[in-house]
Amino acid sequence: MSLTGTPFLVTAIALLAGAVVLPLALWARVRGPAVARGLVRLLMLVFAQVTAITVVFVAVNNANGLYDSWEDLLGTTDRAGAAVDLGPDGTGGQKLAGRPREAARFGPVDDARMGPGVRVTELRGRISGVTGEVYVWLPPQYDDPAYRDKKFPVVQLLPGYPGSAKAWFGSLEVNRQLAPLMKQGKVKPFILVSPRTTLLGDGTDTGCANIPGKANADTWLSVDVRTMVSDTFRASDRAADWAVGGYSAGAHCAAKLAVAHPDRYRAGVSLSGFNDPSGEPAALTAATAELRRANNPYLMLKAANKAGKPPRTALFVSGAAGDGYEAGTALKGVAQAPTTVRVVRQAGPHGTSVWKQQVPEVFRWLSEQLGK
Incomplete structure (x- = not known):
């Protein structure tokens, strides 16, 4: 899915809504030992925080044009080539x-x-x-x-x-x-x-x-x-x-x-x-x-x-x-x-x-x- 545009933003908003509803519905229903209950609740809170940050990031990125793609965000593609020395005028002597x-x-x-x-x-x-x-x-x-x-x-x-x-x-x-x-x-x-x-x-x-x-x-x-x-x-x-x-x-x-x-x-x-x-x-x-x-x-x-x-x-x-x-x-x-x-x-x-x-x-x- 593209980093920019409506589909990813809508998906992020939907996940955030789910992340808010999830602890409200399940917080008191979590069963098991105290450590397990605490871990599950912590994961629900972390999920809510991550989705909230994602929605804000996507909205800011779409509004300000910061990153075009996942490649740009993650820095996985180099587009500069060999970058040979082209001299003072930047043409490498090519007419x-x-x-x-x-x-x-x-x-x-x-x-x-x-x-x-x-x-x-x-x-x-x-x-x-x-x-x-x-x-x-x-x-x-x-x-x-x-x-x-x-x-x-x-x-x-x-x-x-x-x-x-x-x-x-x-x-x-x-x-x-x-x-x-x-x-x-x-x-x-x-x-x-x-x-x-x-x-x-x-x-x-x-x-x-x-x-x-x-x-x-x-x-x-x-x-x-x-x-x-x-x-x-x-x-x-x-x-x-x-x-x-x-x-x-x-x-x-x-x-x-x-x-x-x-x-x-x-x-x-x-x-x-x-x-x-x-x-x-x-x-x-x-x-x-x-x-x-x-x-x-x-x-x-x-x-x-x-x-x-x-x-x-x-x-x-x-x-x-x-x-x-x-x-x-x-x-x-x-x-x-x-x-x-x-x-x-x-x-x-x-x-x-x-x-x-x-x-x-x-x-x-x-x-x-x-x-x-």
Whole structure:
């Protein structure tokens, strides 16, 4: 039975109901020696506690998109591949220009919570070696004959840690929120792409970085997924038409990828993120001082400025005090043209209910940034 969705939740609720009724019906009827009676009653209480915890976990997991499957929860599948050293640009010297197009085969999703129009493929990253699912949603205008020659801008969406690639479509309802705004012309018709970011069998957060021998997560996101989308759909391959956004640990990734790759992304959106990778202690990038420095977008911006090469990228950073706001103000404090940073102070908890409310504002801002 699937970890997510209604069937498992209903089963867990039914077991909880039975676990509550069982001791009420049998407590006084238990027979035998005192030790045996005590053990039976203890088992009934433990069963009730376990089922109650299970119901809460399933409800929270379904609401926040933390784990997609039993494999993700138990950490039984490694998707990172050999993770060879791909060099500073993350391509391993492989030329992308002039190669044959490689369209991926997509099918419909089997999760009604993701709303209409979402499709999925299992992608084997040609350069990164990563294997994972990628979800794509096409805007209302995509099949309109008036747009048959149009190449669409793309926004790549990243979840937090732990996090499911389904969460932006499920918990945040990004497609259901944006479809009417796109039809009304209030938001550009973006292609939305959400790739898997949990890649390691032990469940460790990759920090969206390339770490030889561990995972080439940066290349998976910024090269392989990006190339596949441009090959498969009428999607622009210009950096000026691509953005990357995320929440929590995914927000850190989005800011870092946008700063690191202005040749691949024109904008980055960080919702309740952080700069120092130690903000996510489970991340591989928090393991050493060198990795922390190399994957801190604040320090990356400072280094680019010092080298006289501030990236041409626009950042949208939002968060509450102590939860992303300070990271945004720090980025804005060191930004030099053509880098721009918009900081929004957000009230509310660190959760999908807050990020969901920000979707329209974020995509109106992205509509102003892309295509230039």
